[in-house]
Amino acid sequence: MQVENKVQKINNEESKLEVESIDFFVRMMSILGLPRSVGEIYGTLYFTESPLSMDEISTRLSISMGSTSQGLKTLRSLKAIRTSYVKGDRKDHYIAETEFRRLFSNFIKEDILPHLDSAADRISRMEKHLIANPDINEEFYTTRIEKLKRLTKAGRKLLPALAGLLKI
Amino acid sequence: MQVENKVQKINNEESKLEVESIDFFVRMMSILGLPRSVGEIYGTLYFTESPLSMDEISTRLSISMGSTSQGLKTLRSLKAIRTSYVKGDRKDHYIAETEFRRLFSNFIKEDILPHLDSAADRISRMEKHLIANPDINEEFYTTRIEKLKRLTKAGRKLLPALAGLLKI
DNA sequence: TGCAATTTTCATTTTTTTTTGAAAGCTTTG
DNA sequence: CAAAGCTTTCAAAAAAAAATGAAAATTGCA
Numbered sequence: 001m002q003v004e005n006k007v008q009k010i011n012n013e014e015s016k017l018e019v020e021s022i023d024f025f026v027r028m029m030s031i032l033g034l035p036r037s038v039g040e041i042y043g044t045l046y047f048t049e050s051p052l053s054m055d056e057i058s059t060r061l062s063i064s065m066g067s068t069s070q071g072l073k074t075l076r077s078l079k080a081i082r083t084s085y086v087k088g089d090r091k092d093h094y095i096a097e098t099e100f101r102r103l104f105s106n107f108i109k110e111d112i113l114p115h116l117d118s119a120a121d122r123i124s125r126m127e128k129h130l131i132a133n134p135d136i137n138e139e140f141y142t143t144r145i146e147k148l149k150r151l152t153k154a155g156r157k158l159l160p161a162l163a164g165l166l167k168i
Numbered sequence: 169m170q171v172e173n174k175v176q177k178i179n180n181e182e183s184k185l186e187v188e189s190i191d192f193f194v195r196m197m198s199i200l201g202l203p204r205s206v207g208e209i210y211g212t213l214y215f216t217e218s219p220l221s222m223d224e225i226s227t228r229l230s231i232s233m234g235s236t237s238q239g240l241k242t243l244r245s246l247k248a249i250r251t252s253y254v255k256g257d258r259k260d261h262y263i264a265e266t267e268f269r270r271l272f273s274n275f276i277k278e279d280i281l282p283h284l285d286s287a288a289d290r291i292s293r294m295e296k297h298l299i300a301n302p303d304i305n306e307e308f309y310t311t312r313i314e315k316l317k318r319l320t321k322a323g324r325k326l327l328p329a330l331a332g333l334l335k336i
Numbered sequence: 337t338g339c340a341a342t343t344t345t346c347a348t349t350t351t352t353t354t355t356t357g358a359a360a361g362c363t364t365t366g
Numbered sequence: 367c368a369a370a371g372c373t374t375t376c377a378a379a380a381a382a383a384a385a386t387g388a389a390a391a392t393t394g395c396a
């Protein structure tokens with residue numbers, strides 16, 4: 001029955017549009033290193049006007065509840081979706097957050113800045129090792145480490161500003 | 169012999185520094201979606217003063233020649249390394265390009281902008297499907313598609329500008 | 337030119353990531 | 367407060383990505 005539906009749907013333009021749009025987000029998310037299911041779910045919600053429940057999403061995309069639950073969790077943590085109350089239904093329902101500016105800002109906060117923090121730690125460890133070893137060519141390593149410091153500092157400044165520049 | 173060397177090296181601060189720095193780039197590259205070997209190779213070259221041949225890199229990192237060759241190819245295509253002539257040796261030798269500004273600009277050109285191009289194609293296909301189907305709620309889909317257009321346009325402008333802002 | 341050294345390619349193997357599905361854990365409501 | 371409905375978790379399976387290693391191709395020296 002599910003498969004029949006799918007075959008039936010494939011023949012109209014609305015579902016071609018849907019397929020195309022899911023594809024769009026699958027690829028976009030994969031640039032950001034997010035799994036395919038996350039892109040599929042977001043793509044579905046982005047082009048659906050009414051809030052969808054988890055099992056509606058799971059059925060439409062033919063993916064497991066487990067995947068759907070995980071994907072929704074990821075999207076929630078990125079604030080890329082919100083839940084929406086639907087009268088008379090006790091399931092949770094989701095709609096896409098379509099302000100890309102906020103979306104990117106969250107992605108940067110959530111997924112990029114933590115890496116910059118641990119990068120800073122690693123740099124201090126490098127400096128410790130450098131001090132602990134008086135034999136090595138200090139000048140060369142110092143210059144290189146200095147560069148890394150400037151890079152992470154610039155990243156920490158630039159990336160959050162980037163989202164602000166998005167007028168979307 | 170190779171393993172012995174490794175064990176021996178692990179006990180001095182210079183190699184701890186090396187390990188830390190390789191780790192740094194492995195993680196940085198993985199943010200950008202590049203394989204671990206690429207990060208290892210770049211990290212090694214970044215903290216080595218003299219040009220290294222492919223088999224020196226492969227030996228130091230204990231990775232296969234195949235991986236090393238692939239990794240160097242990737243790094244070359246990103247212009248993250250350059251070859252350097254070494255007198256009396258017919259092997260190619262490599263050194264790291266350390267200007268991060270140029271490096272990022274190349275990464276954006278090479279790895280991101282192509283995706284934006286195919287995104288644009290996908291958007292035009294969406295518009296075709298929308299026109300081909302007069303039944304569906306045009307207003308809603310039009311708004312959503314418009315947003316995607318603005319997003320890709322902004323990306324195309326902003327990303328190249330981003331590298332320019334890096335004063336490194 | 338021919339041969340040895342070096343590099344690249346690519347089918348196969350290994351590793352990593354993602355998905356599945358069933359069980360456990362909540363929550364609502366009758 | 368029990369049981370049905372819904373969601374999450376997590377071990378195992380499947381899929382995808384990366385590394386290996388040996389064969390093919392290229393390069394540059396005699």
